Amino acid sequence: MNVAEILHHHARDRPNALAVIDATHSKDRTWSFAELDRAAAQCAALLDDTGLKPGDAVLVLQPMSAELYITLVAIFRLGLIAMFLDPVSDRRDIEHSLELNRPRGLIASTKAHFLRLLCPGLRRIPFKFSVGLPLPGAISLRRARHLEPRRVIQACGQDTPALLTFTSGSTGQPKAAVRSHGFLLAQHRALTQESQTAPGEVDLGTLPLFVLANLASGITSVIPKADLRYPAAIDPVSVVTQMQHYRPTRLSASPAFLERLIEYCDRENRALPRVEKIFVGGAPVFPRLLDAIHEVAPSAEVIAVYGSTEAEPIAYIEREEITPEDKTAMIGGHGLLVGRPVSAIRVKILPDQWGKSIGPYTRDEFESFCLGPSEVGEIAVTGEHVLAGYLGGRGNEETKFSVDDTRWHRTGDAGYLDKHGRLWLLGRCAARITDISGTVYPLSVECAARQCAGVRCAALVAERDRRVLAIELADPTLDVGYLEKTVRKLGVHAIRVLKRIPVDRRHNSKIDYPRLNRLLHGQLRSLS
16 A cells, blocks of 8 residues: 555545645745645646656755655655655765666755765766756756646555654664565554544644654644754744644653744743643653643643664653652663563564674574573664664674564664563663762663753763763752762763763754763862
8 A cells, every 4th residue: 555545535535624734935835734635636647757766865955844744645646655864864975875776866955956066976877956046957846736637646555665764773874674565564554553533633743753643643734933953953943833833732842842842932931731642752751751841831741752763753751750769760770761662563582793794583583692680781672663673784793683584673862661561761881980889871870860950951971991971960059969979889980061961953852972972081079
């Protein structure tokens, strides 16, 4: 089944229901499911007329907007492959990605087309289309408005490629992750089953995958006026204003995005009383953030989502499910509780052998290899919405292995399953610290530190045979004495207060450990 058929069914059954409210322009724009489906069919007609064939990859360089999803559905309708780069890719990453898979089409915003001047790989793409203003050497997608919609939707099998994105492994080199139509449908089922979506709801969508799931679920998506490439720098005033106007019942966002909203609401004494569910993911989600979200949205269920590019979602946990005993365990260095694995996925804990290939196994060999409850190791997953391999097999040796005829994915995350079957996260396997004091995973200490009032961010690294905790304070004048007592028990030798702890470019929430290590070549504050 082609995933575009799901939107077509909503257009037939609920033609006038709103699919997308695009607040990214000076004037908000709306599309019903019927309008979005027709626009996608017209766009498909234009792409088809130029000579693109099923199986061709089309690179899309367009920020979150109604045009993005019209284009995406048009690509699906034709049996093409939608190809996306990381929004913060540099020129070297772009060229490397284009070498891994050479697209035959480029659909880009006016601004993105200027990258053609810098990237030879983009110039070599045969068919180029402009989403915005007409540009030399590119066909304007506005021509599609005058075309008869292409009614036929290309038949697709379970394994027909639909979406190609890039992710980085331990080497930092992009790897191509290909999702089939069957994979996307399985992912949609996993998301809707756990989030209990229902047609008629309104979601403020800041995560592209959730908006795609909304379209498949018959949910209205409000795309906010914000540069979602940099969630930690969004303007919260416009976002809160849009939320008050459109009254979304749901919100899905990264921790950095929500932290901006919380800071604004606290400062201006504002609240988000109409939101019923808030999903937060894309980076570790700490209990203090869940509590802070509850303060500004007291009527909402606040839910943390754990997943990865290759497997989304893996686990969920609601704020109210976290007990005082769980919080005490987190302060005591037991890691971050991320909840029960979703029903569509299987989770096992393997001995931590990150950097070393493992398998294949028979079922019996695998069962004896796996660890038991509360034993710490690497988290591995399998399921219909777990990526079975990368394009051309590049990266499979690092993260894939087989058990009989079942493909498993190694997340590269350390953790364990407790006696209740809940998953706890300890951090990246590659970031573990082994010294004369033993082995420690950074997130176990960072989670404890983040439970202390006034600590905005924390990161543990090894510096000259010492365990150093870098912290970023919400209040620079804060006395860190209580924090020192807490982390001393976890084997931390020193604390270093930084104005800003470096984080990843994509979500602005994950610690950038290599950059942090470069910053920590100076005088340390010792715990004496």
